[in-house]
Amino acid sequence: MAVHDETNQELRLFQTGEHPCGYWPERQARDLVLDPQDERLGTLYPMALSWGFRRSGDLVYRPHCQNCRACVPVRIPVARFAPDRSQRRCLARNADLECRVLPAERTDEQFALYQRYLQHRHARGGMDDHGPHEFDQFLIGSWSHGRFMEIRSPTVDHQRGRLLGVAVTDVTELGLSAVYTFFDPEQDKRSLGTFAILQQIAWAQRGGLPHLYLGYWIHGHRKMDYKRRYHPLEYFDGRHWRQADPGNEALQS
Structure with a gap:
């Protein structure tokens, strides 16, 4: 075609x-x-x-x-985003964490965290045996627009805090695209997946970028349905991006 x-x-x-x-x-x-x-x-x-x-x-x-x-493509128009009560609690709960944006280059520390995450979240799912080559192939590629946003515990006595999460993010003139996020599986109470998206929204806002692309929303899928919690939300109908709301039938069917 x-x-x-x-x-x-x-x-x-x-x-x-x-x-x-x-x-x-x-x-x-x-x-x-x-x-x-x-x-x-x-x-x-x-x-x-x-x-x-x-x-x-x-x-x-x-x-x-x-x-x-x-699979419905969705994105957040970041200038109009307002966190709900649960998202505000997430931000407050993680106010001690430090985020920084780095080039998309694998480190041993990042790879070790990636392996732990896959073994916990995707055991026997086909990804838990990924090595360094698969990491680079999947998350970076050869022409990537990507950056790694690291999430760390606080710096103490000039010692960098422990790595808790990495949000792999593509940067384009049309907005940021959330490619993949992995984090410490022992930090469930922090809701680091939600925190990463909120930080990516703030990153796009600081950069004057219009959207954060979240990939595909899937109704009823326990790992994908969370995306409808971000408002306002736009979905692609195959021709145009349209505004969605919690009761929109386009995100129910």
């Missing part, structure tokens, strides 16, 4: 064969993928985000399943 970008240059899209769905194992999935050999991928990526695509390593894809439309 070929389409044209804003400069009227041809883009090649491929449809993958069927493969087991990563969200509903009993279902078969397919994806639309931008040509992985296209040397313009890094330049095209922001536009692809606006079309509901997502990045995994060097792969820019969007679910395109024959009989399922469960």
Whole structure:
């Protein structure tokens, strides 16, 4: 399949064969993928985000399943975001933590935390045997716009605090994209996943960027349904981004 970008240059899209769905194992999935050999991928990526695509390593894809439309691209218009009571409690609970944005370069400390997270959250899920190469391939890639936002315990006596979480985040002129977050599985009470998103929202606001892209929302999926808790929220209907609210049928079906 070929389409044209804003400069009227041809883009090649491929449809993958069927493969087991990563969200509903009993279902078969397919994806639309931008040509992985296209040397313009890094330049095209922001536009692809606006079309509901997502990045995994060097792969820019969007679910395109024959009989399922469960994956709904969503984003937060950060200028209008207001945390709810639960999110304000999360911010207060983690007010002692320190966040800093770094180049997307793997460290031994980050990789050790990544392994612990996968072994706890995705045991026997196909990712828990990831090594350094898989880390780089999945989270960084060769043309990445990515940054690593580290979340650490407080600095004491000029000694850097313990690494508690990393939010892998792509930076584009259209906004930030939350690629993946991993954190200390022993820190459940801190709700570090929520805290990371709130910090990414604040990061986008400071940078004057319009959106934080959250990837795909899936109704009823225990690991994906949390995204509807951020308001306001916009969803992509295949042609346009539209405002969603808690009762919007577009996020119920």
